[in-house]
Amino acid sequence: MQYIPIKTRVLNPPQDDLFGVLNGALNDLKEGDVLLVTSKVVSIHQGRCVPQAEVNKRDLVEQEADYLIEGYERFRLSPLAIKHNALFSGAGIDESNADGHYILLPSKPFDEAERIWEFVTGKHGLKNLGVVITDSHSQPMRSGAVGVAIAWWGFHPTESHTGRKDLFDRPLQWSATNIVDCIAAGGGAVSGEADESTPFIIVRNVPNLEFTKVDTRHEVFRAPKEDIFYPLLKPFYDN
Numbered sequence: 001m002q003y004i005p006i007k008t009r010v011l012n013p014p015q016d017d018l019f020g021v022l023n024g025a026l027n028d029l030k031e032g033d034v035l036l037v038t039s040k041v042v043s044i045h046q047g048r049c050v051p052q053a054e055v056n057k058r059d060l061v062e063q064e065a066d067y068l069i070e071g072y073e074r075f076r077l078s079p080l081a082i083k084h085n086a087l088f089s090g091a092g093i094d095e096s097n098a099d100g101h102y103i104l105l106p107s108k109p110f111d112e113a114e115r116i117w118e119f120v121t122g123k124h125g126l127k128n129l130g131v132v133i134t135d136s137h138s139q140p141m142r143s144g145a146v147g148v149a150i151a152w153w154g155f156h157p158t159e160s161h162t163g164r165k166d167l168f169d170r171p172l173q174w175s176a177t178n179i180v181d182c183i184a185a186g187g188g189a190v191s192g193e194a195d196e197s198t199p200f201i202i203v204r205n206v207p208n209l210e211f212t213k214v215d216t217r218h219e220v221f222r223a224p225k226e227d228i229f230y231p232l233l234k235p236f237y238d239n
Helices: 018-025 039-046 057-064 109-124 179-191 230-238
Strands: 002-006 034-038 049-051 067-069 080-083 086-089 101-103 130-138 145-153 158-160 176-178 200-204
Touching: 002 179, 018 039, 018 109, 034 039, 034 109, 034 179, 039 101, 039 109, 039 130, 057 080, 067 230, 086 130, 109 130, 109 145, 130 179, 145 179, 158 179, 176 179, 179 200
Parallel strands: 034 130
Antiparallel strands: 002 200, 034 200, 049 101, 067 080, 080 086, 130 145, 158 176
């Protein structure tokens, strides 16, 4: 599997033209590729940027979070929030590369992933292409940021292993691979977090990828009480 970072001009808050940048930046796409797009440039395209001088960040976090729980005061980015079916510090609101703004996570990211897919496949004459909108977050008991998919389009995000057998002929009953988050995590190691200006990454030769034109978010997202981590996340839903 190959990751190809695409360097572009800076997309400037509070709003800029993502599709204009996409139009000139992608010259090496092939059938079967997956295009990673950082959520920040999607948010800037949507105008989801708030001048820091005009708002209290805590109020903004409460407004943006789907679910919220208090963190520890010594952590600057508390409280912790669930947003777009993922855990984020401060509801994913970002101050880096923001030019004095708070950049919010995108609105309706699956709609945006589909629009990007339609634009790119139409321009390049492709049939099989995946698009993933990515962000980064921290994981419990781990230090450092890891890439995570907040939306995708064009392919099935999971691969089921149910019915297959392991090396010792034991049948698998529940096993599956979360392909989309695996791809997003690898992108986090390539795109960077500082001044790299690489909002797009082409991922090539992803194994066992199945392309589709339908909405597949249900393959990854779980209802709260069906989630294995519900006992840990219950305080969010009860709060």
